[in-house]
Each structure stands twice: as C-alpha cells, then as structure tokens.
Amino acid sequence: QQPVQSPQAVILREGEDAVINCSSSKALYSVHWYRQKHGEAPVFLMILLKGGEQKGHEKISASFNEKKQQSSLYLTASQLSYSGTYFCGTEEGYSGGYQKVTFGIGTKLQVIP
Amino acid sequence: DVKVTQSSRYLVKRTGEKVFLECVQDMDHENMFWYRQDPGLGLRLIYFSYDVKMKEKGDIPEGYSVSREKKERFSLILESASTNQTSMYLCASRGRGQETQYFGPGTRLLVL
Numbered sequence: 001q002q003p004v005q006s007p008q009a010v011i012l013r014e015g016e017d018a019v020i021n022c023s024s025s026k027a028l029y030s031v032h033w034y035r036q037k038h039g040e041a042p043v044f045l046m047i048l049l050k051g052g053e054q055k056g057h058e059k060i061s062a063s064f065n066e067k068k069q070q071s072s073l074y075l076t077a078s079q080l081s082y083s084g085t086y087f088c089g090t091e092e093g094y095s096g097g098y099q100k101v102t103f104g105i106g107t108k109l110q111v112i113p
Numbered sequence: 114d115v116k117v118t119q120s121s122r123y124l125v126k127r128t129g130e131k132v133f134l135e136c137v138q139d140m141d142h143e144n145m146f147w148y149r150q151d152p153g154l155g156l157r158l159i160y161f162s163y164d165v166k167m168k169e170k171g172d173i174p175e176g177y178s179v180s181r182e183k184k185e186r187f188s189l190i191l192e193s194a195s196t197n198q199t200s201m202y203l204c205a206s207r208g209r210g211q212e213t214q215y216f217g218p219g220t221r222l223l224v225l
Contacts, residue, residue, distance in 0.1 A: 001172075040218070041217060099207060
C-alpha cells in the first residue's frame with residue numbers, strides 16, 4: 001500500500017522553507033526520501049529507521065515519528081537546485097533477504113527566484 | 114561510481130508485441146526492482162528479485178513477468194503489450210542490508 005504524501009505540489013521563492021509529509025497506515029521499519037529532477041532518475045537523500053530519529057543532509061533534514069508512522073522532510077532556505085519531485089518510500093520490514101520499498105505519488109517542488 | 118543501466122531510453126512497440134526491458138547493475142547487489150512511473154500515481158512496484166532466479170510480485174504485477182538468470186541482470190517482460198502499459202519504467206538495485214537504492218535512467222515505453 002502506497003504511503004500518502006502531502007502536499008502534492010508546492011511553489012517556493014528562494015530562501016523560503018517547506019515541509020513535505022509522508023504517512024502510512026502500516027507499521028514501518030524505515031522511511032526513505034528520494035528526489036527526482038526532471039528527466040533524471042530518482043536519487044537517494046536519506047533513510048530513517050524505526051526507533052524515531054531525525055537526520056540532516058545539508059539544509060535538508062527529516063524526522064520519523066514511529067508512533068504515528070509519519071515522516072516529514074524539511075527544506076530550509078530553499079535554493080533553485082532543490083526543485084524536483086520528492087518521493088517518500090516506506091519499508092514495512094526487513095524479511096531476512098529482501099527489502100521492498102513502496103513509494104508515494106510524490107511532491108512536486110518548484111523553487112523560483 | 115555505481116551504475117544501473119537500462120537497455121533503451123525510448124521504445125515504441127505495437128499492441129500484442131512481446132517486449133523485453135533489460136537492466137544491468139555493476140554493484141553486485143542482491144536486490145533488484147522494476148517500477149513504473151505514471152503522472153499522479155508515483156512509482157509503483159511491479160516485481161522485485163532478492164537473488165538469482167528468485168522473484169516476488171510487487172503491487173502491480175499483472176501483465177508482466179521477470180527473469181533473473183544472473184545476479185547483475187534483471188529483465189522485465191511484457192508478454193503481450195497493451196496501450197495501458199505505456200509508461201516510464203525504472204529499474205533499481207540495492208545491496209542486502211544497505212540503505213541506498215540506486216535507480217537506472219528509465220525506459221520510456223510507448224505502446225501503439
């Protein structure tokens with residue numbers, strides 16, 4: 001079952017902040033965040049594991065609330081290079097060998113000057 | 114530098130044709146995946162494989178089959194292509210226990 005992402009689209013001016021949310025009805029082992037620029041393959045940003053944690057990557061960070069099965073991606077002081085579609089992916093468990101990631105429909109983020 | 118390659122960037126086929134999409138990774142990864150990407154539907158998992166000759170259905174396996182005869186290669190097969198299989202197809206791989214899933218550049222398939 002696909003995780004639910006919100007918002008579906010957002011337009012920011014350079015320097016503004018944004019939050020993208022991801023939620024699942026299933027108990028999660030981990031949440032992944034990827035960014036896909038137009039015409040390119042999705043690229044891994046970060047993973048958050050069960051246990052509830054927060055991670056950072058330059059000015060992009062994320063949190064995982066294990067109790068609510070929700071994750072949020074925070075983009076601060078946005079730059080033009082942040083434009084793209086952001087996908088969250090969820091893993092329900094690591095079944096001793098294979099790791100299936102189910103992705104949401106994505107959030108299209110556009111940063112304008 | 115890690116690499117996932119797909120045999121074609123663009124492909125045009127006719128309804129009813131048998132279509133093969135090939136994916137090769139050079140990272141010795143155990144897990145390989147096929148997704149399709151459609152506007153408004155995101156990335157949906159078709160099939161995945163966690164080892165040679167092993168395969169598991171994803172969320173939308175109908176109309177597709179897969180083959181993994183060698184560790185580095187994972188093929189997606191459309192037995193009889195239909196217009197509703199027109200889409201972008203993305204292959205990905207991931208090492209067992211590793212965090213990062215690497216995607217290929219995608220194959221845009223048009224079925225006429």
